[in-house]
Amino acid sequence: MRVATSRFLENLKMAFDTLRGNKLRSFLTIIGVVVGVIVVMLISAIISGIGMAFEEQIKAFGTRSIFVNKMDSGIRFGRPSREERMRPNLTIADALALRTLPDVETAVPSLNVSSGFFGNATVVSANGKQTSNIRLSGTLPEISRAETEILVEGRWFTQSDVDFKKDSCVIGSTVKDTFWPYESPIGKTLEINGRSFQVIGLLEKKPQLLGGGGGNNDASNTIFMPIGSALRIKPNSEDIFILVVAKEGRVLQAKDQVEDMLRARRGVTFGKPNNFSTATADSIIEQFQSITAGVALAMVVISSIGLLIGGIGVMNIMLVSVTERTREIGIRKAIGAKRSDILLQFLIEASTLTGFGGLLGLGIGWLLAMLVRLVFPSYVPYWAPPLGFFASVGIGVVFGLWPAWKAARLDPIESLRYE
Amino acid sequence: MYDTKSDQMYRFMENEESEGQPRSNQAPRTLISMENIWKTYQMGVEQLHALRDVSFQVEKGEYLAIIGPSGSGKSTLMNLIGCLDSPSKGNYWINGNLVSDMTDDELARIRNKEIGFVFQTFNLLARATALHNVELPLIYAGMRAAERHEKAMQALESVELGDRVGHKPNELSGGQRQRVAIARALVNHPSILLADEPTGALDTKTSYEIMELFEKLHQEGNTIILVTHEHDIAERAHRIITIRDGKIEKDEKTK
Numbered sequence: 001m002r003v004a005t006s007r008f009l010e011n012l013k014m015a016f017d018t019l020r021g022n023k024l025r026s027f028l029t030i031i032g033v034v035v036g037v038i039v040v041m042l043i044s045a046i047i048s049g050i051g052m053a054f055e056e057q058i059k060a061f062g063t064r065s066i067f068v069n070k071m072d073s074g075i076r077f078g079r080p081s082r083e084e085r086m087r088p089n090l091t092i093a094d095a096l097a098l099r100t101l102p103d104v105e106t107a108v109p110s111l112n113v114s115s116g117f118f119g120n121a122t123v124v125s126a127n128g129k130q131t132s133n134i135r136l137s138g139t140l141p142e143i144s145r146a147e148t149e150i151l152v153e154g155r156w157f158t159q160s161d162v163d164f165k166k167d168s169c170v171i172g173s174t175v176k177d178t179f180w181p182y183e184s185p186i187g188k189t190l191e192i193n194g195r196s197f198q199v200i201g202l203l204e205k206k207p208q209l210l211g212g213g214g215g216n217n218d219a220s221n222t223i224f225m226p227i228g229s230a231l232r233i234k235p236n237s238e239d240i241f242i243l244v245v246a247k248e249g250r251v252l253q254a255k256d257q258v259e260d261m262l263r264a265r266r267g268v269t270f271g272k273p274n275n276f277s278t279a280t281a282d283s284i285i286e287q288f289q290s291i292t293a294g295v296a297l298a299m300v301v302i303s304s305i306g307l308l309i310g311g312i313g314v315m316n317i318m319l320v321s322v323t324e325r326t327r328e329i330g331i332r333k334a335i336g337a338k339r340s341d342i343l344l345q346f347l348i349e350a351s352t353l354t355g356f357g358g359l360l361g362l363g364i365g366w367l368l369a370m371l372v373r374l375v376f377p378s379y380v381p382y383w384a385p386p387l388g389f390f391a392s393v394g395i396g397v398v399f400g401l402w403p404a405w406k407a408a409r410l411d412p413i414e415s416l417r418y419e
Numbered sequence: 420m421y422d423t424k425s426d427q428m429y430r431f432m433e434n435e436e437s438e439g440q441p442r443s444n445q446a447p448r449t450l451i452s453m454e455n456i457w458k459t460y461q462m463g464v465e466q467l468h469a470l471r472d473v474s475f476q477v478e479k480g481e482y483l484a485i486i487g488p489s490g491s492g493k494s495t496l497m498n499l500i501g502c503l504d505s506p507s508k509g510n511y512w513i514n515g516n517l518v519s520d521m522t523d524d525e526l527a528r529i530r531n532k533e534i535g536f537v538f539q540t541f542n543l544l545a546r547a548t549a550l551h552n553v554e555l556p557l558i559y560a561g562m563r564a565a566e567r568h569e570k571a572m573q574a575l576e577s578v579e580l581g582d583r584v585g586h587k588p589n590e591l592s593g594g595q596r597q598r599v600a601i602a603r604a605l606v607n608h609p610s611i612l613l614a615d616e617p618t619g620a621l622d623t624k625t626s627y628e629i630m631e632l633f634e635k636l637h638q639e640g641n642t643i644i645l646v647t648h649e650h651d652i653a654e655r656a657h658r659i660i661t662i663r664d665g666k667i668e669k670d671e672k673t674k
Contacts, residue, residue: 331544332555332559333527334536335531335555335559336530336556
C-alpha cells in the first residue's frame with residue numbers, strides 16, 4: 001500500500017514536471033474543460049441564487065396564507081387555456097362563505113382595479129406627481145389580519161370606513177417613495193381617477209425578486225382601499241382573488257376545507273379537477289423547485305457537451321504526447337517500467353491536466369459568480385465546486401485511457417529506436 | 420486456476436513433442452545460460468533467422484564483448500540478453516530465472532532487477548535531473564523516497580558525479596551523460612551491466628575515460644557484457660564472442 005502511494009505521488013510529481021515543461025500547450029488543451037466548469041459554476045450559481053431570492057419573497061406570504069384564484073397559480077408558460085379563461089369569477093360572497101369554515105380564521109377578497117373600464121390604466125396623482133402603474137386593490141377590513149401586509153405607520157380601514165363610504169387607503173412603501181419621499185404620507189390626499197382618497201396607513205417594504213426593477217414586479221407598489229371605493233372606481237370589475245388566513249398550524253386542513261367548499265359553490269362535479277387554484281407559500285416553492293430541477297438537468301446536459309469537447313481535446317493532445325515521447329517510454333520500459341506503470345503515468349498526467357483545468361474553471365467561475373451577484377442574485381451551491389473538480393478529473397481519466405493504453409502497449413525495442 | 424505443476428508438465432510435454440528434444444528444467448549454475456536460442460522473423464512468406472541455434476554461458480564477474488558487423492544478429496542477441504525480447508525457440512536462464520517463457524510484466528521485473536542498460540545515445544530523460552534519472556529504476560522497484568535518494572547519490576558519487584546531481588542532461592558533457600547512464604544502470608545492483616556501443620557517440624579521449632570506468636567496475640566484481648562493432652573497444656574485454664550470420668563464429672578468452 002505504501003509503495004503504491006509513493007508510486008502514485010511520484011507519478012503526480014512527474015506529471016506536474018511534464019505539464020510545466022509544456023505550459024502553453026497544456027493551457028490550450030484545458031481551455032475546453034475550463035469553460036465547461038465555468039458554465040457549471042455560473043449556471044448553478046444563478047439558478048440557486050434565483051431560487052433563494054424567490055423563496056425569500058414567497059416566504060413573506062407567511063405560513064398561514066392560502067391564495068385562492070380563478071386561474072391556475074404559480075409559474076406558467078404561454079397563455080391560459082380556453083377552459084381557464086371561461087371559468088366563473090370568484091365573488092365577494094365566496095370570500096364571506098369561506099369565513100365560516102372551522103380552520104379558517106378569515107378570508108378577504110381582493111378586487112383588482114388597476115385598469116379602468118376600457119382597459120386603460122388607472123391614474124394616481126398626488127403632490128403634483130402622476131403615475132399609472134400602481135396595483136390597486138379593493139378589500140375588506142379583515143385584511144389587517146393577513147400576514148402578508150404589515151403596517152409600519154397609521155392604521156387599516158375599519159368597518160365604519162366601509163359603512164360610511166369614506167374614501168381612505170393604505171399605501172405600499174414604493175407609493176410613498178413616489179409621492180412623498182421625505183415626509184410621512186399619513187393624512188395626505190391622493191387622487192385615483194379623479195376621486196380623492198385619504199392615506200391612513202403605510203405598509204412595510206417587501207423583499208423584491210431580482211434586486212429591484214419596480215413596476216409590476218414590485219410588491220410594494222400597491223394601494224389597498226375598501227372594496228366599495230374600488231367598485232366606484234371601476235364598477236364592472238370582476239378580477240377577484242381571495243386571501244384565506246388559516247388558523248395557526250392548520251393551513252393544510254384549511255386548504256382542504258376551502259377546496260371542498262368552493263367545489264360545491266362552483267358546481268364542480270365529482271371526479272373533475274378544481275376550476276380554481278389554491279396556493280400556499282410551500283406549494284409555490286415546491287413548484288418552483290421542480291422547475292429549477294428541470295433547468296439544472298438541462299444545465300448538466302449542456303455542460304456535459306462542453307466537457308466532452310474538452311475531453312476530446314485532451315485525448316488528442318495525449319495521443320500526440322505519447323508519440324512524441326515514444327523514446328522516453330522505451331527508456332522507462334528498458335529500466336523496468338511495467339505496462340501498468342506506463343498506463344498509470346499517462347492516466348495521472350491526463351487527469352492532472354484536466355483537474356488543473358477544473359480548478360482554474362472553479363476559480364474563474366467563482367469570481368464571475370461574485371461579479372454577477374452585483375446585478376443579479378447568484379449563490380454558488382456547496383455541491384458545485386466538488387462536482388466541477390471531480391468531473392474534470394474524471395474527464396482526464398476517461399479520455400486519457402486510450403492514449404495511456406497505447407503508450408503501455410508500445411514495444412520497448414522499437415520505442416528505443418524511435419527518433 | 421490451473422494447478423501449476425500440471426501446467427508445467429503440460430508445457431514440458433508440448434515442447435517435447437514439437438521440438439523433439441527434452442528441455443532441461445534444472446536451472447544452470449552460471450549467471451547467464453543460453454541454450455539453443457533461435458530468433459526467427461516472418462517476412463511475408465519467407466522466414467528470416469536472425470539467430471540460429473546460439474548457445475553460450477557467462478559466469479559471474481566476466482567481462483565479455485560481443486562483436487560482429489551490422490546485420491550479424493548482434494543487436495537481436497543483445498535485446499534477448501537484455502530481456503527486451505523473447506527467443507522464438509530455446510531456453511534462456513539469467514541468475515536462475517528462466518526468462519524465455521516470461522510475460523511482459525515478468526520481463527519488466529527482470530530488466531529492473533537483473534540488468535543495467537548503457538546505451539550508445541545515453542537515453543537519459545531530458546527533463547529530469549541526473550539524480551532523478553538515476554532514481555528511476557528504484558522508483559519502478561518500489562523503493563521509498565529517502566532510501567532511493569541515498570542509493571542514487573551513492574551511485575552518482577561512484578562515477579564521480581557527486582557534484583552534478585542537480586544538472587539536467589543538456590547541462591552535462593557527453594562523457595558526463597554516459598556516466599549518469601552508468602550510474603543509473605548500476606543503482607539497482609543488477610547481475611549484468613549490458614552496454615550497447617557505449618562509446619559510439621563519444622570522442623576518443625572521453626571513450627578512453629568511459630572504458631577505464633568499465634575496467635574499474637569489472638575489477639569491483641560486476642559482470643559486464645559489451646556489444647560493439649569496434650575491435651579496439653572489444654579488445655579491452657576478457658572474452659570476445661564474434662557473431663556472424665546469426666551464429667557464434669568465435670568464442671575466445673583474450674585475457
